[in-house]
Amino acid sequence: MLPRMAPRFREIADGVHLGALLPAGLLHTVLLEGPDGDVVVDAGLPWSGRRLAALLRGRDVAEHAVTHAHGDHVGASAWLCRHTGARLAMGEADASRFEDGRIDTHAGAFGRVVLGSLARERRPVDRRLREGDRVAGFEVLTVPGHSPGTLALWRADDRVLVVGDGPVNVSTDPAAPRWLPLPRGLHHDPAGADASRRRLGALSPALVVAMHGFPVTATHRWAEAAGAHVPRRPGRA
Ligand SMILES: [Zn+2]
Secondary structure, three states: OOOOOOOOOOOEEOOOOEOOOOOOOOOOOEEEEEOOOEEEEEEOOOHHHHHHHHOOOOEEEEEEEOOOOOOOHHHHHHHHHHHHHHHHEEEEEHHHHHHHHOOOOOOHHHHHHHHHHHHHOOOOOEEEEOOOEEEEEEEEEOOOOOOOOOOOEEOOOOOOEOOOOOOEEOOOOOOOEEEEEHHHHHHOOHHHHHHHHHHHHHOOOOOOEEOOOOOOOOHHHHHHHHHOOOOOOOHHH
């Protein structure tokens, strides 16, 4: 019998590594190489630990940063911090909810009942992140709506944007995205989520890396899907 290939990170921008969690293509974790050590962004579902352990073998993780405290992003966060000794960083408006095990920030019942129940394991948050804080050389942007404390990470030098949720691209070709529509009830505040996504689209990123779906380089299309009005260059399809 052939040995199964261990999951590996794939470097998709300078010091930005994408790791596939399961279900494949729909859930990822991201590792950022920062000046103060490696940072793991989001930790998937409660049963993602085994895969995270394989991805992170040989890595020294200094911090685990969370884009938002929903069960499919923090399901294995407590495990990850225990396993690696990393400190936990998260948006200040989600931190107390995570610590108390109150993941009630979905407008719809499916999110509240199903996704909320995936985030029950608690631990203290070591760093409460705010707009303008730094994570592995990225700037923290507070983009509330999907949850009250949702964050995005932005590196202006090469215009790389890391988001937790956003338009979900199911195409493996980053230049030709295809979107998976999701119910708006997964947001805490759908109108707020729209406004935050417009803000991110207006940054004109060169690469968008999301925890759901595949990276996108056709970012004018990402911005359109996110609801941002971006000026098109004449003649562009
Ligand atoms: Zn999610």
